[in-house]
Amino acid sequence: MVKVIVNADDLGVHSSIDEGIFLAFDKGIVTSASLLAVGENIQQAAHNAAAFGLPVGLHLSLSEGKPIRMRKGYLVGNNGHFSRSPLDIIMRYNPLRDGESGLHDLRAEVEGQFERLLDLGVDLTHVDTHQHVHLNKFVSEIISTSAAKYGVTRMRRCREPLFYSMLGMSFLGNVRRLNFAKWMLARHLTSLRQVPLRSSDAYFGLSFSGNMTVSVLKRFFETISGNETWEIAMHPGNPVSTGATTTGLAPFYASPRRREELAALCDPEVKEVISRRGIELVSWTAV
Numbered sequence: 451m452v453k454v455i456v457n458a459d460d461l462g463v464h465s466s467i468d469e470g471i472f473l474a475f476d477k478g479i480v481t482s483a484s485l486l487a488v489g490e491n492i493q494q495a496a497h498n499a500a501a502f503g504l505p506v507g508l509h510l511s512l513s514e515g516k517p518i519r520m521r522k523g524y525l526v527g528n529n530g531h532f533s534r535s536p537l538d539i540i541m542r543y544n545p546l547r548d549g550e551s552g553l554h555d556l557r558a559e560v561e562g563q564f565e566r567l568l569d570l571g572v573d574l575t576h577v578d579t580h581q582h583v584h585l586n587k588f589v590s591e592i593i594s595t596s597a598a599k600y601g602v603t604r605m606r607r608c609r610e611p612l613f614y615s616m617l618g619m620s621f622l623g624n625v626r627r628l629n630f631a632k633w634m635l636a637r638h639l640t641s642l643r644q645v646p647l648r649s650s651d652a653y654f655g656l657s658f659s660g661n662m663t664v665s666v667l668k669r670f671f672e673t674i675s676g677n678e679t680w681e682i683a684m685h686p687g688n689p690v691s692t693g694a695t696t697t698g699l700a701p702f703y704a705s706p707r708r709r710e711e712l713a714a715l716c717d718p719e720v721k722e723v724i725s726r727r728g729i730e731l732v733s734w735t736a737v
Contacts, residue, residue: 453679453730455650457482458686459509461499462489467687467703470712474686475504478716479724482733484508484578487563488515496570505733507576510563510593512583513539518562520555523548536581543586556588560596568600575734578606585639594645604734606681607649608636610656648737655683660707664714671723679737686712
């Protein structure tokens with residue numbers, strides 16, 4: 451039987467986004483979420499997740515938001531917020547360039563984000579990263595050792611196959627969003643990283659990032675087979691206007707695509723395909 455983790459990223463970023471995620475858990479097919487430790491609504495989100503019984507992991511950010519412990523260095527801008535693009539971090543970031551303190555500062559920030567959630571009483575099921583920055587080898591290694599320190603045994607691995615039957619869907623949109631380039635980069639770097647944490651057998655969310663519509667989800671659930679465990683990364687929510695916050699994350703959660711993903715996750719036709727094909731929806735605890 452195919453098992454699928456339907457994970458909603460960015461819980462805690464803003465109350466409007468969080469409302470959409472909890473709706474997708476209550477009325478839709480979401481089975482798991484990832485808490486953004488640097489999000490402005492993190493305390494309320496952690497409380498609500500426990501109240502609703504939503505399994506959650508850490509959504510670690512090094513590219514957006516205000517650091518918890520890191521105050522200077524390559525990743526931090528003059529305004530005290532993370533300032534580097536995810537591609538820059540993935541391809542160029544080497545903490546050793548900041549001298550002997552570089553690795554120490556990175557480890558302190560990673561551990562600080564773990565500890566922020568643990569201090570809120572969160573029972574972490576897994577760890578993943580905002581904008582996939584754990585594809586950087588230094589970041590991946592420190593997250594792995596820190597996760598072990600805090601008893602977290604599962605981490606996202608972006609092993610996404612190419613669905614040839616789906617290439618024509620949202621083709622121009624995927625090209626404009628550089629999704630195929632992201633997919634190729636992630637496939638290459640993932641093949642080079644041997645992470646000592648458990649993960650799903652396969653992943654879906656890169657090649658259709660920003661285009662996870664009803665038709666895409668239906669085709670995905672119609673296509674997968676075998677006895678593998680998949681993770682789908684989704685970004686549902688009720689978008690808010692830019693300028694509604696001072697955390698440096700506003701443009702990120704203003705996208706109307708979030709409402710489209712929320713609708714897709716609650717769509718009855720998507721649910722029908724899952725039921726008809728006998729697909730089991732699970733959380734990260736099944737890995």
